[in-house]
Amino acid sequence: MTNPWLDISHTDYENHMTAVDQAQVLNKLTLHSLQEYQPERFALLGCSTGNGLEHINTKITKTVFAIDINPDYLNIVHKKFKGRIGNLKTINMDIAKDALNIEKIDLFFIGLVLEYVEPQVTLEKIIATLSHRGVLVIVIQKNKGTAFVTKTQYKSLEKLSKISNEVDERAIDDFIRSKQLELLNREELELTANKSFILIEYRKKY
Ligand SMILES: C[S@@+](CC[C@H](N)C(=O)[O-])C[C@H]1O[C@@H](n2cnc3c(N)ncnc32)[C@H](O)[C@@H]1O
Numbered sequence: 703m704t705n706p707w708l709d710i711s712h713t714d715y716e717n718h719m720t721a722v723d724q725a726q727v728l729n730k731l732t733l734h735s736l737q738e739y740q741p742e743r744f745a746l747l748g749c750s751t752g753n754g755l756e757h758i759n760t761k762i763t764k765t766v767f768a769i770d771i772n773p774d775y776l777n778i779v780h781k782k783f784k785g786r787i788g789n790l791k792t793i794n795m796d797i798a799k800d801a802l803n804i805e806k807i808d809l810f811f812i813g814l815v816l817e818y819v820e821p822q823v824t825l826e827k828i829i830a831t832l833s834h835r836g837v838l839v840i841v842i843q844k845n846k847g848t849a850f851v852t853k854t855q856y857k858s859l860e861k862l863s864k865i866s867n868e869v870d871e872r873a874i875d876d877f878i879r880s881k882q883l884e885l886l887n888r889e890e891l892e893l894t895a896n897k898s899f900i901l902i903e904y905r906k907k908y
Pocket residue numbers: 707719725728729747748749750751753769770771772775795796797798813814815818819
């Protein structure tokens with residue numbers, strides 16, 4: 703089976719995420735993370751078309767790795783940001799299957815991607831890239847009895863229901879702590895009566 707993310711046009715994706723207000727919330731959380739942790743080397747998994755990369759302060763953040771399975775999304779990221787972010791590296795890969803050959807990442811942001819992969823396998827690869835005292839920020843979605851992917855007029859997104867799963871927060875928390883990271887912050891942000899985002903932030907221990 704081809705990954706359904708490869709069949710979702712960037713316009714459908716962006717319109718859907720904006721319609722459900724999730725793009726805006728993820729954008730703010732990316733801004734918060736960049737300001738809080740001031741990374742020199744930043745990695746964004748599931749960058750889609752670059753939501754949040756406009757907040758990069760190039761005086762602080764010198765290298766940005768934008769990672770996604772969909773090459774069309776990455777072409778857009780490249781076009782939008784190549785002039786603005788000097789050392790922008792787009793990486794087209796399937797995080798579930800391919801090796802992630804980057805290192806010394808000061809801040810790794812994963813917003814709504816663990817829902818589409820095996821979380822532990824992905825986290826293992828990501829944690830291995832962190833710098834000394836590197837920070838990992840994760841956003842996962844929590845549902846109370848509603849469809850995982852909210853229905854909008856953009857029907858192509860419905861293909862994702864085949865591969866999406868709610869992430870077990872407790873299980874990933876145990877796993878991440880077992881890799882010598884400490885929890886810095888946890889917040890629940892209510893999106894609707896039935897949906898919220900959980901923000902969890904960890905730092906590598908000394
Ligand atoms: C729900 S979106 C993430 C939200 C996005 N960061 C934003 O702010 O709009 C999921 C992203 O992860 C990418 N993705 C899904 N599965 C992936 C995989 N196995 N490897 C790499 N990227 C993946 C998708 O192509 C998509 O761009």
